[in-house]
Amino acid sequence: MSFSERPQASLMSNPRADRVRDVARLAGRSARLKREHFLAEGPQAVREALVAHRDRVARGEEGLVTEVYASQACLDRHPEIAEAAARVTTRLATDEVLAAMADTVNPQGIVAVCRFVHRPLAEVLDAGPRLLAVLCQVRDPGNAGTVLRAADAAGADAVIYSSSSVDIYNPKAVRSTAGSLFHLPVVTGVDVAELAAECAARGIGILAADGYGSLDLDELQDASAARRLGVAPSESDDGAAAASYDLARPTAWFFGNEAQGLSAEEIALADHRVAVPVYGSAESLNLGTAATVCVYASARAQRR
Amino acid sequence: MSFSERPQASLMSNPRADRVRDVARLAGRSARLKREHFLAEGPQAVREALVAHRDRVARGEEGLVTEVYASQACLDRHPEIAEAAARVTTRLATDEVLAAMADTVNPQGIVAVCRFVHRPLAEVLDAGPRLLAVLCQVRDPGNAGTVLRAADAAGADAVIYSSSSVDIYNPKAVRSTAGSLFHLPVVTGVDVAELAAECAARGIGILAADGYGSLDLDELQDASAARRLGVAPSESDDGAAAASYDLARPTAWFFGNEAQGLSAEEIALADHRVAVPVYGSAESLNLGTAATVCVYASARAQRR
Numbered sequence: 109m110s111f112s113e114r115p116q117a118s119l120m121s122n123p124r125a126d127r128v129r130d131v132a133r134l135a136g137r138s139a140r141l142k143r144e145h146f147l148a149e150g151p152q153a154v155r156e157a158l159v160a161h162r163d164r165v166a167r168g169e170e171g172l173v174t175e176v177y178a179s180q181a182c183l184d185r186h187p188e189i190a191e192a193a194a195r196v197t198t199r200l201a202t203d204e205v206l207a208a209m210a211d212t213v214n215p216q217g218i219v220a221v222c223r224f225v226h227r228p229l230a231e232v233l234d235a236g237p238r239l240l241a242v243l244c245q246v247r248d249p250g251n252a253g254t255v256l257r258a259a260d261a262a263g264a265d266a267v268i269y270s271s272s273s274v275d276i277y278n279p280k281a282v283r284s285t286a287g288s289l290f291h292l293p294v295v296t297g298v299d300v301a302e303l304a305a306e307c308a309a310r311g312i313g314i315l316a317a318d319g320y321g322s323l324d325l326d327e328l329q330d331a332s333a334a335r336r337l338g339v340a341p342s343e344s345d346d347g348a349a350a351a352s353y354d355l356a357r358p359t360a361w362f363f364g365n366e367a368q369g370l371s372a373e374e375i376a377l378a379d380h381r382v383a384v385p386v387y388g389s390a391e392s393l394n395l396g397t398a399a400t401v402c403v404y405a406s407a408r409a410q411r412r
Numbered sequence: 413m414s415f416s417e418r419p420q421a422s423l424m425s426n427p428r429a430d431r432v433r434d435v436a437r438l439a440g441r442s443a444r445l446k447r448e449h450f451l452a453e454g455p456q457a458v459r460e461a462l463v464a465h466r467d468r469v470a471r472g473e474e475g476l477v478t479e480v481y482a483s484q485a486c487l488d489r490h491p492e493i494a495e496a497a498a499r500v501t502t503r504l505a506t507d508e509v510l511a512a513m514a515d516t517v518n519p520q521g522i523v524a525v526c527r528f529v530h531r532p533l534a535e536v537l538d539a540g541p542r543l544l545a546v547l548c549q550v551r552d553p554g555n556a557g558t559v560l561r562a563a564d565a566a567g568a569d570a571v572i573y574s575s576s577s578v579d580i581y582n583p584k585a586v587r588s589t590a591g592s593l594f595h596l597p598v599v600t601g602v603d604v605a606e607l608a609a610e611c612a613a614r615g616i617g618i619l620a621a622d623g624y625g626s627l628d629l630d631e632l633q634d635a636s637a638a639r640r641l642g643v644a645p646s647e648s649d650d651g652a653a654a655a656s657y658d659l660a661r662p663t664a665w666f667f668g669n670e671a672q673g674l675s676a677e678e679i680a681l682a683d684h685r686v687a688v689p690v691y692g693s694a695e696s697l698n699l700g701t702a703a704t705v706c707v708y709a710s711a712r713a714q715r716r
Contacts, residue, residue, distance in 0.1 A: 254698060254700075257697070258698075258701045260692040260693060261691065261692055261697050262692065263691025263692040264692065286696070287694075288693070288694050291692060291693035292692060333638075334637075337637070337638060337641055337643045339641045339643060384565075387566055387567025387711050388565055388566065388592075388595060388596060389564060389592070389595035389596070390561055390562075390564035390565035390590070390591075390595065391456070393561070393562060394558060394561060394562075394588075394700075396698075397558065397561075397700055397704040400697070400704055401704060401708055404688075404705055408630055408633070
């Protein structure tokens with residue numbers, strides 16, 4: 109359905125209006141799936157959505173943002189958002205209406221209804237990616253979003269969610285991406301066995317992030333630094349093992365469920381199991397931080 | 413006050429009992445400050461608290477855990493916890509009582525009342541630390557805990573919270589540490605200017621993690637790798653600047669507020685401002701992930 113059939117300039121002030129309820133329903137997965145739209149909340153997310161919208165339209169593609177609802181105060185505070193929002197249907201609303209629409213108690217004066225952004229897996233793989241973050245059965249929306257943000261920062265080419273992962277359009281997941289959801293291609297509902305076969309066929313190595321992995325990420329990084337500097341890698345056993353995988357290769361990192369980690373089946377799909385070393389007494393790193401260390405290690409090796 | 417005046421073997425089944433309310437009040441800061449106790453929830457946190465308790469008692473120090481409340485089912489599921497809990501006052505309670513005591517909806521069958529664990533700053537500095545994580549005006553309990561967990565994993569010697577940071581004994585902060593709160597010294601309420609003076613006097617360098625920093629963490633890491641491998645560092649301008657700070661030095665990392673970053677005053681206390689490079693379109697990394705990359709970079713340089 110389209111939200112923009114009747115653009116109106118009047119201030120929306122009734123938090124129980126049908127349109128407000130329609131927007132609020134996007135907090136639920138079934139409404140999102142039915143409409144193929146989701147909600148971006150707050151100035152940062154809406155700004156990034158509008159930038160992505162403009163870029164898409166400039167390429168002759170369908171727009172991304174179908175409607176913006178904002179308070180006058182928010183538009184006054186963020187003139188660059190007001191200017192960008194003028195390109196799409198924007199309606200002024202009271203803070204009460206915005207709070208009723210949003211999943212957060214305080215959406216900071218602005219929400220946007222957006223079309224789904226995920227892309228087909230084939231499109232992402234055909235673009236020749238060098239760095240992919242693959243989330244297998246990740247359940248926590250905050251983790252799903254945090255890893256996407258970190259992958260974006262590390263310059264990953266795409267983030268891929270397995271078929272049983274949390275919905276990336278969940279409001280908390282969208283918030284956790286801090287706008288990165290609109291920056292790089294996202295693929296959802298992927299069968300990781302099929303993905304692994306595609307990676308193998310294209311020369312993309314698969315590394316499983318696994319606290320019990322025999323390869324140590326620091327050893328991989330040391331071998332990579334030695335390679336860059338034209339020095340022979342360490343001759344220790346660990347160094348020799350690490351020398352067997354070049355971090356500068358095109359790589360897909362597999363990250364597992366926050367409680368159970370990767371399953372035996374998922375690990376079996378990888379070329380190597382790699383552990384982020386734990387030097388202190390921590391039992392493990394949380395998913396977001398472990399994934400960050402891994403994708404940054406690849407980014408450094410690939411870019412330097 | 414002591415929670416263990418009347419140890420009883422009977423099952424606690426009244427969620428409105430005074431003792432239950434007393435424990436539940438520890439979710440609030442004022443009750444915590446008054447009693448100098450806080451609550452650890454769930455098997456992982458309670459297990460780590462009991463290990464730390466045992467180690468303290470073995471050193472002749474005051475115990476850490478004053479009381480454990482658990483369901484029989486939880487103790488049956490975790491015999492190692494049941495064994496350790498036998499050393500302190502442990503009371504059986506129904507799930508309803510445990511839910512009423514805990515901040516989480518589901519405390520997974522066990523909570524422990526613990527004495528405050530923070531240590532004096534002088535004690536931490538006198539131990540000759542090589543790696544410190546300093547959180548300045550951090551407000552989100554989840555971030556405060558996540559950075560502590562990451563610092564523990566990286567083998568940091570202590571985590572220091574500035575005077576205006578969130579309370580580390582907040583239940584969400586405790587949960588986010590995943591037990592690491594009981595692994596390494598924590599210092600709270602620190603004046604960062606005083607800390608900086610102490611660091612300078614002891615030869616501990618201060619690096620400010622700052623997205624606008626002129627020093628790039630990757631350059632620092634490259635210079636460090638070159639040094640380890642006996643190769644001259646890169647002669648680029650960046651490389652020369654990076655060569656001016658050896659990551660293997662004893663270092664205190666300053667991390668700022670999640671929204672505003674470090675203040676101008678906090679940055680002025682540091683020897684260098686260091687940015688985690690952002691290769692993609694992300695505006696920034698979140699605090700937990702940026703801090704992880706920084707402390708791991710130091711840990712690698714110091715340990716290899």
